[in-house]
Amino acid sequence: MRATPSWWGAEAIALRLPAAGTRAALPVALLLTAGFVAPLVAIIAYSFATPRSFDVFSSFTLENYAGIFDTSNTVWLSFLWSGLFAIATVALLAVFAYPIAYGMDRLFGRWSSLVSILFVFPLFVSENVRLYGWVLFFIKNGVLDGSLKAVGFDGGPDILFTPGMILAGMVYTYLPFMLFPMTLGLAMVPKDLIDAARDLGASRLQIWREVELPLAMPGILIGMLLTFVLGIGAVAEAKILGGQSVIVIAHDIEIAFTYSQNWPLGSALAVVITLFIGVLTLAVFGKLDLDRLLGRR
Amino acid sequence: MNLSRRSVLKGMAAGALAAGGPMMTSRSAFAARDKELNILCWEGYNSAQVLDPFRAAKSATVKAESLTNDPTMINRLRAGEISTWDLINVNNPWARKVMWPEKLIKALPRATFEPYFDKMLPMFKPPYKWAMDDTGTDLLGSCQRFGPYSFVVNTDKVSRKTAEDTGWDLFNDPALAGKYGILESDDWNVFGIFVIAGIDPFKVHSDAELATFSETAKKVFKGAKMIGDIATMNQALVSGEIDLHLTGGTYSVSPARADGYPQLRGITPLKGPMPGGKGGISWIEVTSLVNNPTPSPLALEFLEYVQDPAVAHTVAFAEGTYNPVAQMGNPDCYKLFTKEELEAIQWDSLEEEMARSIEYDIVPDYDKALDIMNAAKRVRG
Structure with missing residues (x-):
C-alpha cells in the first residue's frame, strides 16, 4: 500500500472539496443552469440586435426598446390590456376561490379530495381544446343558443368574441392556480388560534379579518402572484374566446416572431414583460416568509 | 429484488448508454444521410x-x-x-x-x-x-398544390354572383360590419386590405397609399366580428355567426365543403385594382x-x-x-x-378563378404595411 503524504490527508480533501452529494449533483445542476440561462441570454442578446435582423451577438442597438417606448407606438395598449385582464382575473379569482378553499379546508371533510380532483381534472385536457369547447357552447346556434331556441326562448346572449368573454375564460382557466395555494394558506392557520379568539369574544368577522386572513395571506399572495403572472402572459383566451377583439402583449410577441419576423422586437417586448413580472415577484416575495409557509419552522 | 443506491445508479448508467447509443450511431452516420x-x-x-x-x-x-x-x-x-x-x-x-x-x-x-x-x-x-x-x-x-385565395362567403347569405360582382367592396359596406371574420393569415391580410383600399399590393406604395391602407385597415378590423384560425372561420360560417370572411379560398373552406357545407364557397372577384383589372390572388x-x-x-x-x-x-x-x-x-x-372531392375543391370554377387571379408575390414594403396593420388591430378593442 502506498503511503499517503501527510499534507494529502482526508481532512485536507474534506476542506478543499464540497460534499459528495454536491459533487454528484454538479453535472445536473450545471445542465439545468445552462438550460435556464441560455434562452434568457439569447432573448436578451436578441433584444439589442438590429431590428428585423438575425445579427445576434454581432450588433448592438437600443432601437428596439426606443421603438417600444415611442409615444406613437400603440403597443402600450397591448400591455394595458394584458395588465387589466391579469388584475381583473386575480381579483375575481380571489373572491371565487376563497369560499371553495375554505370549504376544502374546513367543511368538505373526506369529500375534499374528490373536490380537489374535480378541479384538477380539466388540467389533463389541453387548454385550447377546453376553450374551443366553450366556443361551441356559446356560438350562435351552438349548445346554449340552440337549446334555448329549441325550448322557445329567443336564444343565448351574444357574448362570444368580446373582452368580457376573454376575462371569463381566464378566470375559468386559472382557477386551480389560485385555489390550491389558497387552500394551503388556509390549512396553515392553527385552529387553536381561532378557538382562542372565539373564547376571547371575537366576532366571526373579527376572527376572519384579524386571525384567519393575515395568517392565510402567504398562500393567498402566492395564488395571486401565480395567477397574475399566468394572466399577463395569457394569449389563448384572447385568440380563441375573444376572437382577437383585443390584442394582448403575448400575442404581439408572437406576431413579432412569426409574421413580422422581427425577432429583436419580439425579444425586447419579452424582456420588458419579464422585467416587470420579475420586479413584481421580488416585491411580493420580499413580504412573504416562505419558510413559515412551507412549514419549515 | 434488493435495490441499493449503487444498483440504481448502475441501471441509470446502462439506460443512458442505451439511449445515447443510437444517437451516437446516427451522428456518425450523419455524413452519409442516405436513410x-x-x-x-x-x-x-x-x-x-x-x-x-x-x-x-x-x-x-x-x-x-x-x-x-x-x-x-x-x-x-x-x-x-x-x-x-x-x-x-x-x-x-x-x-x-x-x-x-x-x-x-x-x-x-x-x-x-x-x-x-x-x-x-x-x-x-x-x-x-x-x-x-x-x-x-x-x-x-x-409544383403540386395551388389555388385561388381571396375571400369566402356563405352563398345562402351573399350570392356567388353578388360576391363576384361586388368583389372586395363587400368589406367596405357598412351594412356588413359585424357580419364578417378575418382569418389570421397576416401576410395575406396585408394583400386583402390593400385590395379593399383599391390599391395593388404588389408594388412600392406612396405615403398617401399607405395612409389609405391604414384607414382601411382600421375600418376593416373594427368591423370584423372576430379574427381567428381556419377552424374558427368555418365554424362561424356554419353556425351563422358570420356571412363571409377574408382572407380565404379553396385552401381554407374546402374542409367545410367536404363536411357537407357546399354553400360555403371561395370567391374570386371579377374585377379589382391589380394589373389587367384583376381582383383575385392565387398561390402556387x-x-x-x-x-x-x-x-x-x-x-x-x-x-x-x-x-x-x-x-x-x-x-x-x-x-x-x-x-x-x-x-x-x-x-x-x-x-x-x-x-365529392372535386366539389370540395371547387373544380367547376377553378380554371376561371385562376385566370381572374394575380399570382401571389412579395410586397416590397411588407414590413411597413404589416406594422400599420398590427397597429390597426390593436385599436379595434
Missing part, C-alpha cells in the same frame, strides 16, 4: 398518409415540420437551419426571388423533372415561370431542394415520389386542408378524384 430526410413544409406533406409509404419503401427516417407562413420558413434557413433541412415547400415567389439569389436552395435536374411538368395542368407547362430562375436556365423547384407551392452541405439523396426521390398520381391525390386530400394539385392534368391522377 434520412428532413422536410420543412406547409401542412399536408407532414401527414402520415403521405410520408409513411415513402418511409416504408426506403426504410428511411423522414421528419417533416409544418409551419403556416412563408417568411418564418425562409428565416429558419437564413438563421442557420440550412444544414438541417433537405426540402422546403413554400409559395411561388420565394424560390425565384429570395431563396435562389441568397443561395439557400439549389437547382433540380431539368431532364428528370420537366417531363413531370409536361403532364401537369396546362398553366404549369415548362418552363413554368415560378419554378425557374430569372434567366430561365435553372429549375428551382417542383414550389418545393425546392435546400442547399444543405450534407444533402440527403432521398430529397430528389421524394420529389419524384409525390408526382405519382396516387400520391398526388393523397397530397391533395391530406389532413388539414384540401387543394387542387397540378398533377390533375394527368388523366391517371384526375380519375382518382371522386365527385
